[in-house]
Amino acid sequence: MKRIADSTVRRLSVYLRFLEGSSQRGLPTISSEELAAHGGTTSAQVRKDLSFFGSFGKRGLGYSVPELTSSLRDILGLGRAWKVAIVGAGKIGIALAQYDGFRSRGFHVVAVYDSDERKVGTRWDGMTVRHLSSMAADMAEYEPEIAVLAVPAEAAQEVAMGVVDAGFKAILNFAPTQLHVPPEVSVRSVNLALELEGLSYELSNRSR
Amino acid sequence: MKRIADSTVRRLSVYLRFLEGSSQRGLPTISSEELAAHGGTTSAQVRKDLSFFGSFGKRGLGYSVPELTSSLRDILGLGRAWKVAIVGAGKIGIALAQYDGFRSRGFHVVAVYDSDERKVGTRWDGMTVRHLSSMAADMAEYEPEIAVLAVPAEAAQEVAMGVVDAGFKAILNFAPTQLHVPPEVSVRSVNLALELEGLSYELSNRSR
DNA sequence: CCTAGCTTGTGAATCAATTCACAAAGTCCT
DNA sequence: AGGACTTTGTGAATTGATTCACAAGCTAGG
Numbered sequence: 001m002k003r004i005a006d007s008t009v010r011r012l013s014v015y016l017r018f019l020e021g022s023s024q025r026g027l028p029t030i031s032s033e034e035l036a037a038h039g040g041t042t043s044a045q046v047r048k049d050l051s052f053f054g055s056f057g058k059r060g061l062g063y064s065v066p067e068l069t070s071s072l073r074d075i076l077g078l079g080r081a082w083k084v085a086i087v088g089a090g091k092i093g094i095a096l097a098q099y100d101g102f103r104s105r106g107f108h109v110v111a112v113y114d115s116d117e118r119k120v121g122t123r124w125d126g127m128t129v130r131h132l133s134s135m136a137a138d139m140a141e142y143e144p145e146i147a148v149l150a151v152p153a154e155a156a157q158e159v160a161m162g163v164v165d166a167g168f169k170a171i172l173n174f175a176p177t178q179l180h181v182p183p184e185v186s187v188r189s190v191n192l193a194l195e196l197e198g199l200s201y202e203l204s205n206r207s208r
Numbered sequence: 209m210k211r212i213a214d215s216t217v218r219r220l221s222v223y224l225r226f227l228e229g230s231s232q233r234g235l236p237t238i239s240s241e242e243l244a245a246h247g248g249t250t251s252a253q254v255r256k257d258l259s260f261f262g263s264f265g266k267r268g269l270g271y272s273v274p275e276l277t278s279s280l281r282d283i284l285g286l287g288r289a290w291k292v293a294i295v296g297a298g299k300i301g302i303a304l305a306q307y308d309g310f311r312s313r314g315f316h317v318v319a320v321y322d323s324d325e326r327k328v329g330t331r332w333d334g335m336t337v338r339h340l341s342s343m344a345a346d347m348a349e350y351e352p353e354i355a356v357l358a359v360p361a362e363a364a365q366e367v368a369m370g371v372v373d374a375g376f377k378a379i380l381n382f383a384p385t386q387l388h389v390p391p392e393v394s395v396r397s398v399n400l401a402l403e404l405e406g407l408s409y410e411l412s413n414r415s416r
Numbered sequence: 417c418c419t420a421g422c423t424t425g426t427g428a429a430t431c432a433a434t435t436c437a438c439a440a441a442g443t444c445c446t
Numbered sequence: 447a448g449g450a451c452t453t454t455g456t457g458a459a460t461t462g463a464t465t466c467a468c469a470a471g472c473t474a475g476g
Contacts, residue, residue, distance in 0.1 A: 005463070009409050013402045014386060031423065040386050044465055051425060059424045060472040076405050077412025084404075095303035096400075101384065105401050146407055169414070170407040172400075176309065178222060178248050186410040188403040192304075192380075193313050194221040195396040196292075197284050199354055199378040201217050202394040204285025206377070213433070239453065252435055259455060267454040268442035430465070443452070
């Protein structure tokens, strides 16, 4: 199968979210045009995106909402629950551990780690913060698949390597650093400073 | 000036962060090759990115670290402080309001808003949560420029419109929704569900 | 069953971003 | 001062993503 562009996968998520949203209750089908309007793109783009994975619509009618919803969930690998470990029990880490948006979409937080002894043992939402050094040993018990890194920038690369060594194959990185990991490990980064600086750039160059 | 691609601006932020980082102390100059290695790109890309804004290097030598740092800060509009208002005093909103990474990079949180009366009046880090309805009136006093939206998905579009009406020209959106705003308003979105789903997709299609 | 009307799926065309590759301009050593 | 070496800046080539545009397929209504 040909490599699918990142931008395409992101849009599939957007389509899925809209399909699952309440605004869609009742209607049996939806056209690429409607899907595009809500996703901020064009109908041709929607059809092209879907065409990479098969042919889901009926000409003259559009896409069956339940069928397309289920197909997208399948494509995105959401037919199962994923186990997530939060690494870093600072403000952001704790907020993420308690965030309902994760669990409700099938991402279950099964462990929280920190390297600070003062934080180890504290409890949040029925979960006890564990020491980073026990991570590798814990893998067999919890079998987490995705590591969410919420540690200071200085520590991020080192922690990332530990996480890779422990066997994680996917990392969601909140530290404002470019992570270097082996190619078999998937990384997505959420870099708040970078987003704010993007806005700063646009505000400053509004005139163009 | 020709429209600069978003991807280029993001990379400029990455270059700047590395230049400001401690790993760079002492060395007077840096080559596009080194900058590329840390930013996860190629030297040609670095030179092309910079060339959109001028000519900052010396052939045979590279870029002066202090000069390039200052030029990048200038380009990104970081020569000044920006005032930020957090909208939504839930877990994520409060965590963001307390996050040091904002202030240390020149983004000052000057107000926190919520529409829940039970949260209005509570204090966090010396700031009092204010009611959303007072936002428009507060603008003259605080003069915030960037609104950070940390509200539930259902409320996001409506709150975004209120924020636009109040006069904000930039929004950083944490709600998992596609926001529709007038073209003169800049929006960046951080969508955790979408990032996790991207990882889920990659984990599921590892074999390819 | 036929026709008018939609809407998909997809090659071809266009637009955008990245990489190549090399002349030009400098440095550094002797 | 000269020559070997380094590194930039940038057109040209390439690769990638988006948009166009239209034949093919399906629906619905008589």
